[in-house]
Amino acid sequence: MPVSPAYRPDPRFFDLGPDYADAVKAAEFPKHILRHRNDRAAAEVGLETLSDAEWIAHLGRFEPLPGQPGPIAMRYHGHQFRTYNPDLGDGRGFLAAQMRQVDASVDRPQATSARGASDRLRLMDLGTKGSGTTPWSRMGDGRLTLKGGVREVLAAAMLEAQGVPTSRALSLVETGEALERGDEPSPTRSAVLVRLSHSHVRFGTFQRAAYHQRADQIETLVEHVRALYHPQVQPGDAPGLLAAIVEASARLTARWIAAGFVHGVLNTDNLNVTGESFDYGPWRFLPHYEPGFTAAYFDQFGLYAFARQPEAVFWNLTQLAGCLKLVADAGPLTDALNGFGPAYIRHLRTAFLDRLGVKSLGEAADQRLVDTTLALLRDKGEAVRWEPLFFDWFGGFSSSARALSGPRGKVWQGEAFDAFRFALFEHEPECPERLENPVFARPDPEEMLIDEVEAIWAAIDADDDWSIFKSKLARIEAARTGYGLG
Template identity: 65%
Template sequence: MPVSSAYQPDPLFPDLGPEFADPVEAARFPKTILRHRNDRAAATVGLDALTDAEWVAHFGRFEPLPGNIDPPRSMRYHGHQFRTYNPELGDGRGFLFAQLREAGTGRLLDLGTKGSGQTPWSRSGDGRLTLKGGVREVLATAMLEALGVPTSRSFSLVETGEDLVRGDEPSPTRSSVLVRLSHSHIRFGTFQRHAFFERADRVDLLIEHVIEAYYPELAGAKDRAAALLAAVVARAARLTARWMAAGFVHGVLNTDNMNITGESFDYGPYRFLPYSDPNFVAAYFDQTGLYSFGRQPEAVFWNLQQLAGCFSLVTQTDPLVDALNTFGAAYRRELAAAMVARLGVVAQGEEADAAFVQSAFRALAEGGERVRWEPFFFDWFGGRDDRALAGPRAALYAEPPFAEFRERLAAYSADRPERLAHAYFAAAEPEELLYDQIEALWAPIAQADDWSAFEAKLARIEVARQGWGFS
């Protein structure tokens, strides 16, 4: 197998033992048609030299990577789903396939699957992923990465040749298996499972593993559980702020959908905002708006409280409460930083930035449906009113709702102004990823197996990523 010197296997998770995961086999699929391979991500872990046939062998038939996890492991966890505890969860249609180090940073990364077949935790599910679901996740991760949101990366998408029946989309529908490259698949719910069984020893073992693998800087902490919670709180605050600045609605912020490294993953009914609306929901079944755009910080904090409850089995309550209480201030700082970065200007300090960011949110809110979310940031990027006032929304921006924002923006200078010379900013409109656009990208795939629009969209998102310069 032609791996490069950048390939550094380091399968740590199986060492935790049988109470944390179950050995499984991948489904045997009728077909394995490669639909997407992320060579930029593959280069970071030494797998970009694989031929397409080798790629499909590993990420469609799941032949083990050298020196890595064999057999794969379906991970055990519980979780709160819409705040109702469910002790019957776990990897029901995926598994941990490999762990390896990222070139340059040394970060431990996972290759995990979605749609790879049934496991002991499938319950009544078929363990499969629709092709449309795979396409949607590839698009989500590409867009979020371009916008500077910490996210898993869609590593591979292989069509698998089965007809699936689903209740929420036309059936039968095509099937796929997705592989994601993620910083960790250890979820808040991973801790919840062992807390549920009152196994303080396993909670403590998992804390030690997480610190060793992902937070080595905490190795000398006196209260390692409280120190880990504080670090997870900080990462979660950063992630939430980046979602909000990106106008992203995850849709299903259950405790099993949040991991301990502060990275967004597992994209089901996500949406990007068309315009500012705190009540905007991504999931049709979120009838109370629990996970609406404006309530995402609240949802994340609630989930952090559940994680703290698990840690209370192994340490005192007061330091955990202290760690939780850092979330509000951390989130406000991170939101200001994320919004300043999205507008491409140099930060001026906490007080000035907070007022500036509030003026931006007020402008978006008062503009209502007339102000599309992504074009607002595109038009004003770099603090250049000559771009915004010469573009298609110039008349709108001249109205009173934008007066305070424009006044405050005038005091800011461009951050890395050379970015404005990138071809991306010469376009009349920015890249967006709205619901109707995704449906339009899927239609030619479903009707004529035509992937050209999908591939062109990914190419444009890559140009956007390079233009924004966030990653």
């Protein structure tokens, strides 16, 4: 049996019909070399029992998994750098399958229908990147560079280790084609990626329906998203659904900021209704505090710079709200949008507390810790990188000796540091036993700066050496468990 008894197929988006997606076929690739399989993520949906040959059959050649109808290219529009584009859609990827997440606390039934009692389990998507052309490919070749696939695997792993809601890179298969690209040395190697994600319904999915003035399609999408992803919202309550998406998006944005992460391309087709980060192209992690830091070389005006990400997400939410005006009054939608700012600040406080491993002491004290942390990073500039601050002081006062005797010990001084330390030490450590993990015996944290990413790729490109890539993923996984996210 290729799938485990925990596998529960549930292709709900497929049921919406041809107004929302088009049936497609995957490209026929000359080779299928398995470069990465994420068995921990696969176990969440009952796919960890696949042999490598079965894995490639389903996640490289895209033979349908049991109970799945075959791949579909999702239809959507979107604003790209705030310019509307009605010619988007899945152009080099598709939705391959949907299934329910495994609930380890209950007995695992046989893989029949997922509907009914298991509806309470999260619905998960298998989405592809680089799987071939679709009706929405325009002039593209529908392919993904192997380097792009490697970068996405690394980004998703690092973000998960930092507590950011993110898709996971489930599979990376090298496909044996030589691709021409204008922005990197060509020809370059090709790959197909599969991500495991909690919904690929984008803001742009609603925008397409609104563009065509299809209030009926908006109503269908509202009910689809409400029932599957935000069931606490009452049927037909479009403002309530928007409020739930606003809350989830605020949490995601706050977690990006606390991670020092810059997504790079925050277009409306790159934000989804569950507030889960996905589709990593020109991403970067901050080397040090720099509000204007950008990830994409083509972001010439810093529209999606690090500190402008909350603004960008809010702007995109306003576009979603505009679509919902076809089925709801403007007043309640505006009220829902106005919840973004307070929600973002609330989630930012929680995210910083989590990153520093300390307990909440109340709104005022928690905000003081956020403010003094940012002030310290600003004060130290290039002398302190983003990630080492959170690593050195994880656990608050419990890490004093470790931080002050470590490689950055001499940096931790000055007026800004004193204010930070006072604010930090107000808070009790959260689960201080985590500091016993071997991760915290190391002098430095796991980071994901661009020079290391390029070095990992250089070893693969020049010598087909995957050892550095695999070692990096192993260290990221150790960090994830060390921070208590295992």
